[in-house]
Amino acid sequence: MNMGPIFKTLEFFWPPVGLLCQESHLFKSDHEKREEEFEKIKTEYFKKLISQKIYCQHFLSEVDKIEQGGLKRKETLESKAYSILGSIEISAILLIFISTAVFASDWKLPKGVLISIVIVFGLAIIHLLTSVYYATKVIMVGEYFIQSSESVDEWIENEPSKLEYLVAQKYANSKMNQPIMISKSNFLTVAQKLFIRSVMFLSIGTLLIFVYSLIW
DSSP, rough: OOHHHHHHHHHOOOOOOOGTTTGGGGGOOOOOHHHHHHHHHHHHHHHHHHHHHOOOOHHHHHHHHHHHHHHHHHHHHHHHHHHHHHHHHHHHHHHHHHHHHTTTTOOOOOOOHHHHHHHHHHHHHHHHHHHHHHHHHHHHHOOOOOHHHHHHHHHHSOOOOHHHHHHHHHHHHHHHHHHHHHHHHHHHHHHHHHHHHHHHHHHHHHHHHHHHHOHH
């Protein structure tokens, strides 16, 4: 049975469905296993550079670009996540203000109207809270590999193939970070979609209140 169309339909109505296949071990990973994987990638690539006698100066320039690009992308994604959280805070305050104004007032709205407003605002709250969850995951999730003092010590000690070792280190960093970056990007996309929908529900609820206030 082809589940593709079903998942796409479900994802249209509830974006987090698209993350069901996300590899959870990237976020709840065993530090030692991640370190072992890093060392394996680094060692294999180092041996490849040595055995093939590859000119590493060019490779160092390329892996530097990849590493710096990854850091910039990480900063951009997390900055956008913080922006979403700030916007959510404003939306939440607005939602509380409107809800308080409606339910604390002496308007004699019909029961059906009140129920419709509660449902719309309830959907807005659900989407806001879920958006907060995924925006927070963008910031918190993932063990990011970067050059450290230990990396420099290993590089200095690795005579006479310092350049090859440095390239292998940076390559392994980028390789380990790639799945994390993809996941951060996916989480941000979902957080954005949920936030936009929450604003839509909030706008619909506000419009309903405005219309009904004119009628009643």
